[in-house]
Amino acid sequence: SKENITCPHHLYNVQIFSEDPLVIYIPDFITAEEAAHLQSISSGKFSSSQIADQSGQQHLAKTRTSRSTSLSSDQVVQCIEERALQFQGYDIPRTRLEPLQAVQYSIGENYKPHTDWFTSPAQTTQQFGGNRATSFFVYVSASEDIIGGGTQFPLLDAPSSERWCDYVNCDAGWDEGVTFRPIARNAVFWRNMKDGKGDRRTLHSGLPVQRGEKLGMNIWTREDELDVQYRSDII
Ligand SMILES: O=C(O)CCC(=O)C(=O)O
Numbered sequence: 001s002k003e004n005i006t007c008p009h010h011l012y013n014v015q016i017f018s019e020d021p022l023v024i025y026i027p028d029f030i031t032a033e034e035a036a037h038l039q040s041i042s043s044g045k046f047s048s049s050q051i052a053d054q055s056g057q058q059h060l061a062k063t064r065t066s067r068s069t070s071l072s073s074d075q076v077v078q079c080i081e082e083r084a085l086q087f088q089g090y091d092i093p094r095t096r097l098e099p100l101q102a103v104q105y106s107i108g109e110n111y112k113p114h115t116d117w118f119t120s121p122a123q124t125t126q127q128f129g130g131n132r133a134t135s136f137f138v139y140v141s142a143s144e145d146i147i148g149g150g151t152q153f154p155l156l157d158a159p160s161s162e163r164w165c166d167y168v169n170c171d172a173g174w175d176e177g178v179t180f181r182p183i184a185r186n187a188v189f190w191r192n193m194k195d196g197k198g199d200r201r202t203l204h205s206g207l208p209v210q211r212g213e214k215l216g217m218n219i220w221t222r223e224d225e226l227d228v229q230y231r232s233d234i235i
């Protein structure tokens with residue numbers, strides 16, 4: 001059970017990218033061992049990613065060509081979940097976490113502009129714990145030769161310091177917003193909701209991978225507890 005697990009002590013830095021909407025960049029959010037573990041438990045389990053339509057039904061869609069899988073909450077996954085909860089303050093129960101979702105992209109695969117918060121009430125009922133309050137997108141691994149595959153936020157303002165260019169693509173100009181590069185083990189965190197409503201400015205896309213491969217992971221925290229059948233914390 002959870003009580004018996006000692007998570008590795010893992011230090012990481014955080015940098016606020018934007019205060020409003022709140023967007024925080026986290027270098028080294030997961031360890032190399034965790035990344036390798038996530039790769040191994042997700043391998044062979046991927047199926048085509050689905051998206052929810054207005055009625056809440058899950059569908060295959062051309063707007064999301066990546067492949068994904070939910071991760072069951074083993075000890076390593078639990079430590080990552082614990083870290084994600086502590087990051088958000090100590091008072092968020094695990095029952096607000098969706099099962100972590102690994103997302104695999106090969107050449108040409110992408111996820112068109114979307115918000116992680118839902119517009120359809122069917123996806124935000126009490127059993128689902130309301131809407132998605134926050135998102136982490138973690139770059140679990142990216143092949144060394146990767147081109148493309150960044151996470152683009154078209155409505156975010158360009159950073160004012162060039163120091164961000166390590167993490168953000170500064171070559172392309174800022175007309176299309178801000179693109180975080182897929183750098184292994186780093187994460188982007190953002191708050192989806194503002195004053196109880198979905199924040200449009202969190203619109204983002206997973207740009208097509210033009211060369212190489214990318215493995216990512218979503219960590220979504222709901223506004224409230226999810227019903228037990230929608231969680232993975234039943235150990
Ligand atoms: O692949 C990315 O960079 C972003 C993926 C994403 O936004 C999602 O899976 O919700």
Ligand SMILES: [Fe+2]
Binds near residue numbers: 115204
């Ligand atoms: Fe997303």
